[in-house]
Amino acid sequence: MKTLEQSAVEARVVRMLRGLASPIRFRIAVELAERKECSAAALAAMLPLSASSLFEHLTVLRGCGVVQSTGAGPARLFCLDPTALDFLAGFLSGTAQRARSWAGLVEAPGWAEGSMGLTVRDATAADAAAIATIYNQGIEDRVATLETVLRTSEERAEWLATRGPRHPVLVAEDRNIAVVGWASLNSFNPRPAYDHVADLSVYVAREQRGRGIGDLLLSALEGRARANGFHKMVLAAFPTNAPGMRLYERHGFLTVGIYHEQGLLDGRWVDVIVMEKILG
């Protein structure tokens, strides 16, 4: 009989899924996400569990890498490991993206639709006009980019045609409104030594911002970056872009530094923040 060869990544994913595959452990993880640090006593007060069984569940969650702890004895504190959960989410999202790339798969009703009635899929030439409109809103709003030249559908169609498989453009599509956002993995630098770094862009239609579309696109993009073998994602943004900052911080991007007075936009100096996320 053949034995199953598992990569280290697959083995880690399976370990984490096994750890979480119990209603009570899943609930412990959800409760831990709500607070910074938590003692076993505080968890016991929230959950219908004896101290010994809570301890067993926490041991399993620590063993599979979902939960971390610090301190000892009754003073020991527990918290989730956000990097581990990002890894799990990124792997699953990348798997979904690959599945979605099979033509015909999304014909089954509801298969590709998320909870908000949104689908994330690879962009096609037919999306060029919507991508141009949404990008132009970002340019005009002066919140997102030092770019000032508006785009046309033709220019975006050419841009789409130049993309290789490692640098996809994804679109978020609303069941009722069509394309409501796009995101892309961009080449950071053509030198081969930079092959493991992807720059990213994410733009949501003006009237659709703040309903989780940026979050959805960035999750999908990270999944694709992992699936495409990137080691790291980087971005440049305006530190004054509150939704952008919130989005990137929540996805675990860390600040590399700030270029002060990097751009002159409408006669005003603009700072640019550089952020990165190591995908591991």
Ligand SMILES: CC(C)(COP(=O)(O)OP(=O)(O)OC[C@H]1O[C@@H](n2cnc3c(N)ncnc32)[C@H](O)[C@@H]1OP(=O)(O)O)[C@@H](O)C(=O)NCCC(=O)NCCS
């Ligand atoms: C930045 C952008 C991509 C975020 O996408 P979005 O769909 O609007 O954001 P989401 O709804 O997913 O929200 C992301 C986070 O930002 C927060 N947020 C949303 N709007 C906000 C606002 N006006 N002020 C502060 N935080 C805000 C959300 O609460 C959420 O954080 P949470 O999950 O902790 O609650 C989108 O606003 C956009 O396209 N802006 C113009 C273009 C741009 O700035 N692109 C980024 C270039 S670097």
